[in-house]
Amino acid sequence: MPQDQPTESEPVSSLPRPLLAVAIGLPVLLAVAVAAVGLVLGTSGAADPALPTADNSGPLALVPVTAPAAESPECTSLLGKLPLTLVSDGSTLPRRELATPAPAGAVAWGDAEHKPLVLRCGLDRPGELTPTSQLRVISDVQWLEVQGSDAATWFAVDRPVVIALTVPSDAGTGPLQDVSTTIRDSLAKGPVRTQG
Numbered sequence: 001m002p003q004d005q006p007t008e009s010e011p012v013s014s015l016p017r018p019l020l021a022v023a024i025g026l027p028v029l030l031a032v033a034v035a036a037v038g039l040v041l042g043t044s045g046a047a048d049p050a051l052p053t054a055d056n057s058g059p060l061a062l063v064p065v066t067a068p069a070a071e072s073p074e075c076t077s078l079l080g081k082l083p084l085t086l087v088s089d090g091s092t093l094p095r096r097e098l099a100t101p102a103p104a105g106a107v108a109w110g111d112a113e114h115k116p117l118v119l120r121c122g123l124d125r126p127g128e129l130t131p132t133s134q135l136r137v138i139s140d141v142q143w144l145e146v147q148g149s150d151a152a153t154w155f156a157v158d159r160p161v162v163i164a165l166t167v168p169s170d171a172g173t174g175p176l177q178d179v180s181t182t183i184r185d186s187l188a189k190g191p192v193r194t195q196g
Contacts, residue, residue, distance in 0.1 A: 081182055
């Protein structure tokens with residue numbers, strides 16, 4: 001039997017040992033590098049812009065979003081009239097301190113045991129708002145619901161400014177009702193504009 005033919009007990013490898021080592025080692029090194037970068041830089045993936053970026057303790061850091069009318073007289077008036085507490089699924093949630101720099105037109109409620117509720121005033125009209133959108137009327141305020149993975153963002157679309165309230169899935173309907181009443185009593189009702 002010739003010496004250069006493999007026998008049945010010898011494994012046949014199509015790659016030389018140095019290339020085999022690189023082929024096995026490179027994915028391991030890549031995984032370690034990705035994990036290290038994630039630990040150092042944190043995550044910056046495309047998250048729901050209304051959701052907070054911090055845990056439920058300490059000042060709440062909010063993701064910045066485009067809110068061209070956040071410092072308008074309408075938003076300033078509304079934010080001053082919002083309740084200091086909201087009842088969410090039977091729990092009373094106080095206002096949360098926002099991390100500096102806090103975005104204009106934003107307010108949050110919550111505590112260490114509950115996911116926060118976030119209100120933003122002066123946003124751009126949501127892209128999901130179309131002439132055929134299903135709107136829900138709560139306390140004479142028209143809302144567009146946009147579902148997320150573990151929260152829903154409700155957009156008040158019939159006032160002079162767009163208001164968004166992001167509510168965790170387990171929050172119940174109380175916060176939306178309380179905020180709707182405040183919006184109804186604070187801002188004039190207008191037409192729902194789906195364009196420009």
